[in-house]
Amino acid sequence: MNKADLRNAMKIQTVNDAVRLAQHRLPRPVFDYIDGGAGAEVSMKDNRAAFEAVRFLPRFGTTVGIERREISTQLFGEDLSMPVLVGPVGFTRSMHPDGDLGGRRAAAKAGTVFCHSSMSGHPIDEVAHGAEGGPYWFQLYFLGGRQGAEQLVDRAQRAGATALVVTLDTPVPGNRERDLQYSSALPIRINRHTMTKMAPYVVGHPRWLFNTFRDHFTLNLANAVGLTRDGKPISEDESLLHWIVEPPTWDDVKWIREQWRGTLIVKGLVTGEDARRARELGADGVIVSNHGGRQLDQVPHSLAALADVVDAVGGTTTIMVDGGIRRGADAAAALCLGADAVLLGRSWVYGLSAAGEAGVTRVLDIVKTDLIRTMQLLGARTLGELRDGFVQS
Numbered sequence: 001m002n003k004a005d006l007r008n009a010m011k012i013q014t015v016n017d018a019v020r021l022a023q024h025r026l027p028r029p030v031f032d033y034i035d036g037g038a039g040a041e042v043s044m045k046d047n048r049a050a051f052e053a054v055r056f057l058p059r060f061g062t063t064v065g066i067e068r069r070e071i072s073t074q075l076f077g078e079d080l081s082m083p084v085l086v087g088p089v090g091f092t093r094s095m096h097p098d099g100d101l102g103g104r105r106a107a108a109k110a111g112t113v114f115c116h117s118s119m120s121g122h123p124i125d126e127v128a129h130g131a132e133g134g135p136y137w138f139q140l141y142f143l144g145g146r147q148g149a150e151q152l153v154d155r156a157q158r159a160g161a162t163a164l165v166v167t168l169d170t171p172v173p174g175n176r177e178r179d180l181q182y183s184s185a186l187p188i189r190i191n192r193h194t195m196t197k198m199a200p201y202v203v204g205h206p207r208w209l210f211n212t213f214r215d216h217f218t219l220n221l222a223n224a225v226g227l228t229r230d231g232k233p234i235s236e237d238e239s240l241l242h243w244i245v246e247p248p249t250w251d252d253v254k255w256i257r258e259q260w261r262g263t264l265i266v267k268g269l270v271t272g273e274d275a276r277r278a279r280e281l282g283a284d285g286v287i288v289s290n291h292g293g294r295q296l297d298q299v300p301h302s303l304a305a306l307a308d309v310v311d312a313v314g315g316t317t318t319i320m321v322d323g324g325i326r327r328g329a330d331a332a333a334a335l336c337l338g339a340d341a342v343l344l345g346r347s348w349v350y351g352l353s354a355a356g357e358a359g360v361t362r363v364l365d366i367v368k369t370d371l372i373r374t375m376q377l378l379g380a381r382t383l384g385e386l387r388d389g390f391v392q393s
């Protein structure tokens, strides 16, 4: 951890502070890659608006002094310090050299799950073994198609991942209009050659340039390295091509269930119908998610999708949700509405971009402290009690 990161981390009191610091540090294409959504960004804005529209119904006179609320929990038999998980985000090494390794360390320190994106600048082994404590989950995209997916599942299994998260909402990347203006300067293409195209955007962001230089411009797709098809090695570009050509289907979920011994989670569902299907195929849990409004725009927002899924499969499977969570109060609202846990997406990578691992630690602490405070203000003594009508319907 360097001094500049520690100084920035101390400036983060809210996730919005992390957003401002990230915007200052990152070249515009990288910031917009994180901050933007698909199409007119309707679903992305709706996610936030829905959390802001929640009205709590506190019950006063039940809190017992200022003791810290019990928010530790068990998810799939694993002990977590809180029902707030660090969700999968791609290309984090282009945001800060700490990348997923920083996220994993911060999550482990906080006693919670780190879910590692397939689209990482750090390989499975390095991140899985990068910290002690706090479960390591792997998010599966079909890099290299079905053959590549099989190899990634095998690597995750060997590295000790306790859960595999299969994301279904990305048969192709969403139409992120903000990214279009930068064409080949997108984060995915940052390398020595595209740096020339990035140059106009990098001016004015010396800390990012210094960090990227120190990291030897290592912004590749680390998990694509070493993948093979029909026994022959494939390039990163080929692995991406097959990712698009052979996206996972429900048949693949069935097939993965047969080979994966650990917890299986399906991510990216916004309907009760799909959640039921995931459960029927043997998934242990679902992540209700519109991908932070980055995939199909104008789908239901996180809380509407959560309501539909809770209606369909509540009480019969583990339900997690993400999309728009920036405060502990947002996490509390989702838990009140039937989620077993929530995941952070942009919130943690704003922290990472602002201050590396130290920034992620700050964001996790801020969300945790606010969740505890919200429970105290609501008069809920346990996570279980949050289900008892603390939100206006």
Ligand SMILES: Cc1cc2nc3c(=O)[nH]c(=O)nc-3n(C[C@H](O)[C@H](O)[C@H](O)COP(=O)(O)O)c2cc1C
Pocket: 033, 034, 035, 047, 087, 088, 089, 090, 091, 117, 118, 119, 139, 167, 267, 289, 290, 291, 292, 293, 294, 322, 323, 324, 325, 343, 344, 345, 346, 347
């Ligand atoms: C920059 C960025 C990259 C992402 N990459 C992935 C990914 O590789 N795999 C995945 O399943 N979800 C990915 N997501 C979606 C997140 O896991 C999560 O669903 C979403 O960010 C939640 O919304 P929020 O950012 O408003 O909290 C990404 C999100 C962002 C912002």
